[in-house]
Amino acid sequence: MKNFALIGASGYIAPRHMKAIRDTGNRLIAALDPYDGIGIMDSHFPEASFFTEFERFDRFVDKWHRDSGNKIEYVSICSPNYLHDSHIRFALKNGADAICEKPLVLNPWNIDQLKLIEQETGQKINNILQLRLHTSIIDLKRRISKELKENPDKVYDIDLTYLTSRGKWYFVSWKGNESKSGGIASNIGVHFFDMLCWIFGDVEENKVHLKTADANAGYLKLKNANVRWFLSVSYDYIPEDVKNRGLTTFRSITVDGEAIEFSGGFTELHTRSYEQILAGNGFGIDDAYNSIDIVSKIRNLQPVGLVGEYHPFCKKIKQ
Known part of the structure; x- marks a missing residue:
């Protein structure tokens, strides 16, 4: 059972990611979205911690790892397109692989930079190309x-x-x-x-x-x-x-x-x-x-x- 975090939990595509996490036998530890009306989480992971502010989400991911001795292994990214680059970086730098919705980023030069961070961290970026x-x-x-x-x-x-x-x-x-x-x-x-x-x-x-x-x-x-x-x-x-x-x-x-x-x-x-x-x-x-x-x-x-x-x-x- 792998530990997941989800960024962009209120979006149109997020429930498909929640379902995929559940159906593959894994668990969602924490989710982030500025919008707080996310009753859909009750159908998938009601026990997951939820945050509306990135700073508190960031703190939780770091603290949970230190307190539990476990780690977030994957961060699923369903945020607005222009934020994908930043949220992928967050995942990799926190020792997690990223699973990102399309488009991965907005420009090809963003990919060049992310490849360097992959190499630095040893983590992987996965793109949903269904x-x-x-x-x-x-x-x-x-x-x-x-x-x-x-x-x-x-x-x-x-x-x-x-x-x-x-x-x-x-x-x-x-x-x-x-x-x-x-x-x-x-x-x-x-x-x-x-x-x-x-x-x-x-x-x-x-x-x-x-x-x-x-x-x-x-x-x-x-x-x-x-x-x-x-x-x-x-x-x-x-x-x-x-x-x-x-x-x-x-x-x-x-x-x-x-x-x-x-x-x-x-x-x-x-x-x-x-x-x-x-x-x-x-x-x-x-x-x-x-x-x-x-x-x-x-x-x-x-x-x-x-x-x-x-x-x-x-x-x-x-x-």
């Missing part, structure tokens, strides 16, 4: 790897579309602040970019066609794929047939016109991620580099407009 554990995505990777072994120069045409509706609160929260979330591409797209690079190779060209407050779109040339992508948090752009079914999210990946079905199978991916991490097979800091580099560049690129290979959903946007 799409790499999704059965449909694993099957796709196997299929593409087999085809590329037979034809290494093959280039696939891919359309990535991810629409996840968010209300007005989104733009008032830290998620709507690009300096804190990294923008739409970082916040909702980074794991898709990771998955595409994992399957189709490194980036050779990165182009942005449009950026609005609620949508980003662009083009990626990977070693073995041309990718047109469209990401949005607006309900307006969801296809009518999807709206008619009462759905507020639409995700689609087509490879050479063939739709890859991966709408289900997400509920247990955090638990599977924890199982792999505890077995020493987690996705480390080097695994995160490509996707972080992509979204960092998207954030700083100027849109070129609707020229070249742009995603068809771009025509939905009123410029």
